[in-house]
Amino acid sequence: MPLFGKSQKGPADVVKALKEAVNSLEKGDKKAEKAQEDVSKNLVLIKNMLYGTSDAEPQADIIVAQLAQELYNSNLLLLLIQNLNRIDFEGKKDVAQVFNNILRRQIGTRSPTVEYICTKPEILFTLMTGYEHQEIALNCGTMLRECARYEALAKIMLYSEDFYNFFRYVEVSTFDIASDAFSTFKELLTRHKILCADFLETNYDKVFNHYQRLLNSENYVTRRQSLKLLGELLLDRHNFTVMTRYISNPDNLKLMMNMLKERSRNIQFEAFHVFKVFVANPNKPKPILDILLRNQEKLVEFLIKFHTDRAEDEQFNDEKAYLIRQIKELKPIPGH
Amino acid sequence: MSRDVCNTSKSLDSESVDISDVEKEVTNVILSGKDEIEPIENEENIWINDPDNADVDDDLENLNIANFFHRVDSDQIIYQKKKRKLKLVGKYVMGDLLGEGSYGKVKDMLDSETLCRRAVKILKQRKLRRIPNGEQNVEREIKLLRKLKHKNLINLVDELYNHEKQKMYLIMEFCVGSLQGMLESTPNNKFPQYQAHGYFIQLIDGLEYLHSMRVVHKDIKPGNLLLTLDGELKITDLGVAETIDLFAKDDTCYIGQGSPAFQPPEIANGLESFPGFKVDIWSSGVTLYNITTGLYPFEGGTIFRLFETIGKGEFTIPDEIDEPLRSLIVGMLQKEPEIRFNLRQIRQHSWFSRRPPYSSPPVPIPPLREDRFHKMTVLPYLVDHYYNDPNDNSNDVQFLTEHELNELERSKADAEYSNGNAHSSSGRRHKSRNKKNVSCISVKNFPGCKQS
Numbered sequence: 001m002p003l004f005g006k007s008q009k010g011p012a013d014v015v016k017a018l019k020e021a022v023n024s025l026e027k028g029d030k031k032a033e034k035a036q037e038d039v040s041k042n043l044v045l046i047k048n049m050l051y052g053t054s055d056a057e058p059q060a061d062i063i064v065a066q067l068a069q070e071l072y073n074s075n076l077l078l079l080l081i082q083n084l085n086r087i088d089f090e091g092k093k094d095v096a097q098v099f100n101n102i103l104r105r106q107i108g109t110r111s112p113t114v115e116y117i118c119t120k121p122e123i124l125f126t127l128m129t130g131y132e133h134q135e136i137a138l139n140c141g142t143m144l145r146e147c148a149r150y151e152a153l154a155k156i157m158l159y160s161e162d163f164y165n166f167f168r169y170v171e172v173s174t175f176d177i178a179s180d181a182f183s184t185f186k187e188l189l190t191r192h193k194i195l196c197a198d199f200l201e202t203n204y205d206k207v208f209n210h211y212q213r214l215l216n217s218e219n220y221v222t223r224r225q226s227l228k229l230l231g232e233l234l235l236d237r238h239n240f241t242v243m244t245r246y247i248s249n250p251d252n253l254k255l256m257m258n259m260l261k262e263r264s265r266n267i268q269f270e271a272f273h274v275f276k277v278f279v280a281n282p283n284k285p286k287p288i289l290d291i292l293l294r295n296q297e298k299l300v301e302f303l304i305k306f307h308t309d310r311a312e313d314e315q316f317n318d319e320k321a322y323l324i325r326q327i328k329e330l331k332p333i334p335g336h
Numbered sequence: 337m338s339r340d341v342c343n344t345s346k347s348l349d350s351e352s353v354d355i356s357d358v359e360k361e362v363t364n365v366i367l368s369g370k371d372e373i374e375p376i377e378n379e380e381n382i383w384i385n386d387p388d389n390a391d392v393d394d395d396l397e398n399l400n401i402a403n404f405f406h407r408v409d410s411d412q413i414i415y416q417k418k419k420r421k422l423k424l425v426g427k428y429v430m431g432d433l434l435g436e437g438s439y440g441k442v443k444d445m446l447d448s449e450t451l452c453r454r455a456v457k458i459l460k461q462r463k464l465r466r467i468p469n470g471e472q473n474v475e476r477e478i479k480l481l482r483k484l485k486h487k488n489l490i491n492l493v494d495e496l497y498n499h500e501k502q503k504m505y506l507i508m509e510f511c512v513g514s515l516q517g518m519l520e521s522t523p524n525n526k527f528p529q530y531q532a533h534g535y536f537i538q539l540i541d542g543l544e545y546l547h548s549m550r551v552v553h554k555d556i557k558p559g560n561l562l563l564t565l566d567g568e569l570k571i572t573d574l575g576v577a578e579t580i581d582l583f584a585k586d587d588t589c590y591i592g593q594g595s596p597a598f599q600p601p602e603i604a605n606g607l608e609s610f611p612g613f614k615v616d617i618w619s620s621g622v623t624l625y626n627i628t629t630g631l632y633p634f635e636g637g638t639i640f641r642l643f644e645t646i647g648k649g650e651f652t653i654p655d656e657i658d659e660p661l662r663s664l665i666v667g668m669l670q671k672e673p674e675i676r677f678n679l680r681q682i683r684q685h686s687w688f689s690r691r692p693p694y695s696s697p698p699v700p701i702p703p704l705r706e707d708r709f710h711k712m713t714v715l716p717y718l719v720d721h722y723y724n725d726p727n728d729n730s731n732d733v734q735f736l737t738e739h740e741l742n743e744l745e746r747s748k749a750d751a752e753y754s755n756g757n758a759h760s761s762s763g764r765r766h767k768s769r770n771k772k773n774v775s776c777i778s779v780k781n782f783p784g785c786k787q788s
């Protein structure tokens with residue numbers, strides 16, 4: 001590199017150099033230290049082309065287009081992600097920044113990188129497994145959420161077998177990783193309303209079997225977050241069919257009734273918002289009605305004493321009063 | 337509005353000196369011709385002391401009309417300096433008026449604990465009762481706002497009640513203005529496409545959230561889309577919104593109450609029931625048409641004419657609008673709700689997914705009372721409260737005539753001018769402080785003023 005003035009290296013050179021450096025880093029031969037240095041250096045070069053620096057503007061569109069094309073052709077994005085754990089700390093962040101920038105790139109109404117990743121879904125799956133490695137989990141998280149903004153990519157992830165790994169990732173003991181995984185998980189399940197509704201409908205059993213595990217988790221945060229998300233999912237108009245199905249299952253009702261009695265008041269409160277849907281349902285199936293009838297008196301008594309200190313919360317009190325009235329007025333279906 | 341009338345009527349007698357400043361907040365004392373008008377009302381209203389006192393016009397309605405057309409010469413109008421008193425409501429410090437809606441006033445406000453700037457909507461029960469469905473609509477809106485939270489939806493931060501005065505304070509996120517206000521400030525009432533695009537995307541995000549929460553807004557229009565200081569769009573006014581029942585099979589609605597020009601054919605034609613969510617799509621379509629062309633797709637001199645044209649569902653798009661925007665508008669303004677675009681189709685439309693290129697400078701947010709920066713009006717109150725010696729009455733002129741007021745302003749402006757740029761910052765501070773001290777009698781409060 002010249003001491004003064006701009007580097008004359010074009011995108012093709014930089015990409016080639018970076019690829020070689022990553023390859024030798026992967027092999028882990030003697031020159032590892034040198035390779036590490038080269039990787040960092042070239043990543044910075046690429047990053048500066050895309051974002052500019054304090055004294056240089058980002059490169060012109062034509063250069064960026066060339067760069068993107070080189071990245072696709074060399075398959076470098078996947079290579080970088082696969083070797084992310086070998087790259088140093090700053091380099092990891094640079095990879096995420098470069099990736100996200102290239103992903104957002106548009107030509108007219110097309111997003112070429114999104115189209116490219118659709119043909120190379122390994123990129124997504126590799127990113128998802130990133131949650132299993134502590135040192136790269138958060139970097140992968142930022143890239144995944146950027147991907148999840150695009151319906152086509154969200155669809156690939158949702159419908160993949162790997163999606164179910166999220167039920168494991170959100171429960172890991174490292175708090176920041178679990179939280180990050182949860183926000184990606186939530187993004188995937190809520191961002192594209194119609195896609196998500198379709199997914200939940202077609203995979204209802206499998207998803208909610210897994211979801212049950214989260215609701216029963218040992219981890220307080222997981223339990224609380226997943227219960228809250230469940231409430232949001234069920235009350236979203238787009239998920240009407242899913243909600244109807246969920247509230248027809250007596251096991252779900254039992255689970256919510258138990259959660260109403262949890263030690264944590266926050267969980268009780270979240271459970272209330274799911275429980276109310278079972279009661280408010282104008283067409284309760286018999287098994288649901290039976291459970292409510294069997295516990296009619298106890299439920300009324302319980303609800304009257306339930307969170308009485310929330311006097312300020314008008315909506316909650318309205319809903320509570322409504323539930324109590326509903327439960328009091330429950331009658332068995334005639335003929336039984 | 338009333339303020340504008342005053343501005344023009346007065347700007348005759350002095351040149352470019354910040355005339356509008358003159359009017360800002362003088363309490364409007366009418367001493368003149370008391371003998372002739374004599375008791376306008378034997379109540380307190382001869383002295384129209386406070387522009388906040390909106391009761392005045394209410395009461396005037398009941399007066400003998402003859403008293404109105406009474407001439408008051410401008411030298412007979414006497415202004416009284418307003419005592420700027422710090423007013424606290426709960427933990428919030430009141431500022432100046434930001435705007436006025438049909439339901440009440442909106443004022444600038446500062447949260448004294450978090451130092452967050454807010455806007456407060458002040459509702460008076462007495463006033464609400466006079467509006468058909470006023471109280472119910474407000475109550476419904478508050479209930480809705482409490483449970484809704486989204487970055488493109490106005491956030492209700494706090495609610496306070498003053499039972500004695502029968503006032504309700506709704507504390508909201510601070511917004512600088514509505515799209516409608518911005519449009520009106522431009523010569524041809526439209527935004528460049530890339531600017532409209534930015535707002536439209538946020539509108540659709542907010543609408544998707546509302547619909548997912550089963551809320552049909554029913555009154556989407558540029559006047560109900562506000563902007564925050566950082567350019568975020570906020571959907572507001574859920575006064576006529578309807579919530580679809582949690583267990584309803586579809587989104588059928590029966591009542592349409594929104595602004596006529598934005599209503600879809602199914603409502604214009606008086607259909608008994610119609611799919612709710614598609615109403616918002618239509619209104620968003622009219623909004624998009626309006627902010628990109630400066631026109632309305634459907635017009636009519638009377639509401640019947642208007643509904644007749646809407647009912648036919650035929651409209652033209654100006655030639656200047658080309659693809660892909662054209663087909664998006666056509667898709668959103670389909671007469672039949674079934675074939676009208678849904679939110680997903682809008683999102684997938686090519687105009688939506690591509691930001692139009694920069695064409696001309698963006699339309700800025702219009703200044704509020706000459707203040708381009710929309711400076712926080714709470715600050716002068718605080719400064720006065722903490723730094724002004726209450727015993728120092730030397731400068732306190734209690735009453736001023738119009739002429740004196742103009743002279744004062746002129747000398748002040750001259751002084752500022754001669755101070756030169758070096759002191760401009762301190763001068764400016766002064767000016768902005770003084771600005772709030774005076775205001776013209778608003779026409780609304782005292783119609784006689786209009787003539788002078």
